[in-house]
Amino acid sequence: MxxxxxxxxxxxxxxxxxxxxxxxxxxxxxxxxxxxxxxxxxxxxxxxxxxxxxxxxxxxxxxxxxxxxxxxxxxxxxxxxxxxxxxxxxxxxxxxxxxxxxxxxxxxxxxxIMDAEYFARIEAIDFALRHDDGQSYHDLNDADVVLLGVSRTSKTPTCIYLANRGVRAANVPIVPGSKIPDEINHLTHPLIVGLTKDPRRLVQIRKNRLELLGQSGLSDYVDLKTVAHEVGDARKYYEDHDWPVIDVTRKSIEETASTILKLQQRHQENLRDLHYS
Missing domain, CATH: 3.40.50.2300 (Response regulator)
Structure with missing residues (x-):
């Protein structure tokens, strides 16, 4: 070989x-x-x-x-x-x-040819769907990448894109007033990445989302001051845990995924170095 x-x-x-x-x-x-x-x-x-x-x-x-x-x-x-x-x-x-x-x-x-790599991509897509939006935590350590972020920071589409590259990706939402599962702090295998976005842009995207759902109206979900505080708290949480942070405000899904793939490559190399040290 x-x-x-x-x-x-x-x-x-x-x-x-x-x-x-x-x-x-x-x-x-x-x-x-x-x-x-x-x-x-x-x-x-x-x-x-x-x-x-x-x-x-x-x-x-x-x-x-x-x-x-x-x-x-x-x-x-x-x-x-x-x-x-x-x-x-x-x-x-x-x-x-x-x-x-x-x-x-x-x-x-x-x-x-439908080789092992092909089936790995299929399995990764299934993993991403089963672990979308914090659906499952018991086997989260089997993930290659775990994304955290407040609502509308492109967590799901990024995970699906990564899955199409054979990366087992899960995402966990950060919801104001809800405690982030303690399991996240005990993961040893996956790369954990925090996603963030400019609050003004986030508010606009959320308003568009609510209008599509026929739920337009003022609420904390689209209040700029509240959203800015929400984004700030999330960013502080990432920094407290020394996790890499990606600002997706001006990034396409492909660009965000490429950055994550590069971070994952380094993460895997560090894991191998620890294994052989």
């Missing part, structure tokens, strides 16, 4: 890179990759961070960077490290075959 590090560098969410790289990998027998996703790379200092990681864990680099001011230093840096660096528009399969010294076993459509 050949094992190697695969760095995926993108100025967007990295979804295309992820799909294409996996479609290429299945063309090789007995090859497995440890993926390192680098999404939303848009500044030179981020390229430096990527190159430092590549130096620490040398492997194969694939990128989609439209800006030449970013792609050029990435290619130059990889060249100095003697690391292959390929633009996604180049013949990725050929370059990967040369790097691995492996014969290509081309099988059109092979990436769609």
């Amino acid at each position: 050949i094992k190697f590090h695969l760095h995926l560098v993108s100025d967007s969410t990295g979804e295309t890179l992820n799909v294409v790289s996996r479609a290429c990998l299945v063309q090789f027998e007995d090859v497995t990759a440890e993926e390192h996703l680098w999404p939303m790379i848009r500044k030179p200092r981020q390229i430096e961070e990527v190159l430092n990681a590549v130096q620490e864990k040398p492997g194969f680099v694939i990128y989609t960077l439209v800006n030449g001011e970013l792609s050029a230093p990435l290619e130059n840096g990889c060249r100095k490290l003697n690391i292959p660096c390929v633009d996604l528009l180049d013949p990725v399969v050929t370059a990967m075959g040369e790097y691995l010294g492996a014969k290509v076993h081309a099988r059109p459509g092979r990436q769609h």
